[in-house]
Amino acid sequence: xxxxxxxxxxxxxxxxxxxxxxxxxxxxxxxxxxxxxxxxxxxxxxxxxxxxxxxxxxxxxxxxxxxxxxxxxxxxxxxxxxxxxxxxxxxxxxxxxxxxxxxxxxxxxxxxxxxxxxxxxxxxxxxxxxxxxxxxxxxxxxxxxxxxxxxxxxxxxxxxxxxxxxxxxxxxxxxxxxxxxxxxxxxxxxxxxxxxxxxxxxxxxxxxxxxxxxxxxxxxxxxxxxxxxxxxxxxxxxxxxxxxxxxxxxxxxxxxxxxxxxxxxxxxxxxxxxxxxxxxxxxxxxxxxxxxxxxxxxxxxxxxxxxxxxxxxxxxxxxxxxxxxxxxxxxxxxxxxxxxxxxxxxxxxxxxxxxxxxxxxxxxxx
Amino acid sequence: xxxxxxxxxxxxxxxxxxxxxxxxxxxxxxxxxxxxxxxxxxxxxxxxxxxxxxxxxxxxxxxxxxxxxxxxxxxxxxxxxxxxxxxxxxxxxxxxxxxxxxxxxxxxxxxxxxxxxxxxxxxxxxxxxxxxxxxxxxxxxxxxxxxxxxxxxxxxxxxxxxxxxxxxxxxxxxxxxxxxxxxxxxxxxxxxxxxxxxxxxxxxxxxxxxxxxxxxxxxxxxxxxxxxxxxxxxxxxxxxxxxxxxxxxxxxxxxxx
Numbered sequence: 055x056x057x058x059x060x061x062x063x064x065x066x067x068x069x070x071x072x073x074x075x076x077x078x079x080x081x082x083x084x085x086x087x088x089x090x091x092x093x094x095x096x097x098x099x100x101x102x103x104x105x106x107x108x109x110x111x112x113x114x115x116x117x118x119x120x121x122x123x124x125x126x127x128x129x130x131x132x133x134x135x136x137x138x139x140x141x142x143x144x145x146x147x148x149x150x151x152x153x154x155x156x157x158x159x160x161x162x163x164x165x166x167x168x169x170x171x172x173x174x175x176x177x178x179x180x181x182x183x184x185x186x187x188x189x190x191x192x193x194x195x196x197x198x199x200x201x202x203x204x205x206x207x208x209x210x211x212x213x214x215x216x217x218x219x220x221x222x223x224x225x226x227x228x229x230x231x232x233x234x235x236x237x238x239x240x241x242x243x244x245x246x247x248x249x250x251x252x253x254x255x256x257x258x259x260x261x262x263x264x265x266x267x268x269x270x271x272x273x274x275x276x277x278x279x280x281x282x283x284x285x286x287x288x289x290x291x292x293x294x295x296x297x298x299x300x301x302x303x304x305x306x307x308x309x310x311x312x313x314x315x316x317x318x319x320x321x322x323x324x325x326x327x328x329x330x331x332x333x334x335x336x337x338x339x340x341x342x343x344x345x346x347x348x349x350x351x352x353x354x355x356x357x358x359x360x361x362x363x364x365x366x367x368x369x370x371x372x373x374x375x376x377x378x379x380x381x382x383x384x385x386x387x388x389x390x391x392x393x394x395x396x397x398x399x400x401x402x403x404x405x406x407x408x409x410x411x412x413x414x415x416x417x418x419x420x
Numbered sequence: 421x422x423x424x425x426x427x428x429x430x431x432x433x434x435x436x437x438x439x440x441x442x443x444x445x446x447x448x449x450x451x452x453x454x455x456x457x458x459x460x461x462x463x464x465x466x467x468x469x470x471x472x473x474x475x476x477x478x479x480x481x482x483x484x485x486x487x488x489x490x491x492x493x494x495x496x497x498x499x500x501x502x503x504x505x506x507x508x509x510x511x512x513x514x515x516x517x518x519x520x521x522x523x524x525x526x527x528x529x530x531x532x533x534x535x536x537x538x539x540x541x542x543x544x545x546x547x548x549x550x551x552x553x554x555x556x557x558x559x560x561x562x563x564x565x566x567x568x569x570x571x572x573x574x575x576x577x578x579x580x581x582x583x584x585x586x587x588x589x590x591x592x593x594x595x596x597x598x599x600x601x602x603x604x605x606x607x608x609x610x611x612x613x614x615x616x617x618x619x620x621x622x623x624x625x626x627x628x629x630x631x632x633x634x635x636x637x638x639x640x641x642x643x644x645x646x647x648x649x650x651x652x653x654x655x656x657x658x659x660x661x662x663x664x665x666x667x668x669x670x671x672x673x674x675x676x677x
Contacts, residue, residue: 270496
């Protein structure tokens with residue numbers, strides 16, 4: 055195990071603990087940048103999908119993992135970002151960058167509007183309220199037909215940045231790099247928040263609202279800001295998702311997407327940025343794995359293509375149950391345990407990560 | 421000089437009167453203890469001062485300004501810090517993070533510079549860290565700095581909570597039973613810390629405490645509450661020999677409990 059000899063306070067503030075840490079993340083980013091040269095178009099599309107889910111996941115992670123406010127309605131903000139972007143760009147002819155940023159801001163604003171009445175709700179009640187929001191979204195998209203195209207849906211306008219045409223199908227490389235850039239920027243912003251006073255205020259509100267107040271942290275303001283930032287990030291993911299799907303209608307942003315998002319961050323590991331990425335990878339890989347498995351079963355049994363409705367949701371549910379039972383800290387928690395195991399070998403003890411109560415403390419503190 | 425002034429504070433929970441017409445003043449630099457049997461209204465009094473509880477009538481003034489116009493989260497900004505009877509720390513973070521949250525009222529940067537972590541934010545963070553390190557020094561918390569709060573022994577968490585309140589650099593600190601649940605040795609340490617909080621940091625202390633040897637050792641004045649009313653107020657020795665106090669605690673004669 056490496057022990058850092060800290061000589062300045064900056065040691066605890068800077069992004070990377072040491073040069074090795076910085077190198078590791080640097081290599082990861084380099085690999086990510088080089089990915090279009092290593093993968094074929096199909097796999098690159100999957101990688102893009104992972105990045106978009108990870109951005110959405112980071113949005114929800116901020117709200118649920120760090121501020122402790124569960125939301126089952128984030129598909130609504132994906133939709134808000136997606137439609138706002140498509141309308142601003144397609145109808146008002148805004149350039150991509152402006153439209154993209156504004157779409158996030160609009161989704162964030164919607165989030166703040168939702169947060170204000172939701173401030174009095176805690177835990178499961180907040181989850182139910184946001185679930186209702188998610189259900190309403192579909193109907194709203196259909197009803198707002200003049201703007202959203204209703205059931206027929208919309209198509210994402212073409213992206214052009216500084217004269218460069220980016221098209222998800224025509225130039226998957228550029229679109230991947232665009233998503234990667236957004237993901238990296240969001241990750242950096244997220245990391246910065248976590249090491250700044252606002253990040254600590256989030257933790258304070260999550261762990262004990264009453265003593266957060268005694269410390270001068272206003273739970274109402276903190277939660278509203280958390281909702282705003284969270285929904286803004288998710289809105290950006292939604293805007294990218296629109297380009298990724300190319301055509302979209304009310305059926306894209308269903309409640310299932312909301313649940314999948316929440317599931318994703320729980321599987322990835324609540325309260326860590328890594329968790330959003332791990333969870334996104336799982337969400338992207340599982341459907342493909344099911345497809346492969348299905349083809350294989352069909353081949354072995356000779357029964358032709360079997361279609362089992364709801365299989366994907368069922369598999370996700372099973373994975374979630376296994377994680378909650380055996381690894382409540384998620385993939386990130388498991389990775390940390392493995393790392394500590396190897397770093398301390400042979401001195402690792404089984405109860406080093408004794409399970410802690412993971413229910414939301416704010417529920418007790420009303 | 422009067423720092424805190426409670427005037428005719430009355431609190432009712434439905435038909436129960438938790439505090440009735442309570443008035444007292446705490447002077448600058450004083451160690452003021454509130455004692456009384458269970459249910460006397462001590463914690464209610466603290467909750468009134470920190471605005472978790474709205475009095476039916478009366479006023480609470482801090483440095484001459486009424487605190488009743490502030491929200492619970494605005495009280496810290498005035499310079500009043502508090503601890504809780506059943507430790508209320510931020511369990512899933514480290515001791516250092518807990519103490520840094522205590523610096524919340526001193527933050528300057530708005531959210532946008534925080535997202536890009538502007539140089540000003542970094543400078544501010546380093547200054548906060550310096551202030552927190554002084555508290556860590558003061559309370560001997562060095563060994564626990566990077567430990568998660570949830571795994572710490574009870575006695576240490578109690579000290580961390582006081583540390584978190586002190587990181588605010590308050591002018592008044594409300595300690596709700598600082599020695600409850602502590603061993604004799606830890607309670608002895610607590611005594612010195614309470615004295616040092618005033619002597620070295622110049623913070624006025626208002627505390628609720630059951631441990632009478634601690635109360636009489638550190639406090640300048642003691643107020644005894646019973647059934648929401650003040651039954652005695654004075655130097656520890658006077659109060660302890662007061663007939664009504666003995667009555668309230670031992671339940672002899674005509675006292676209600």
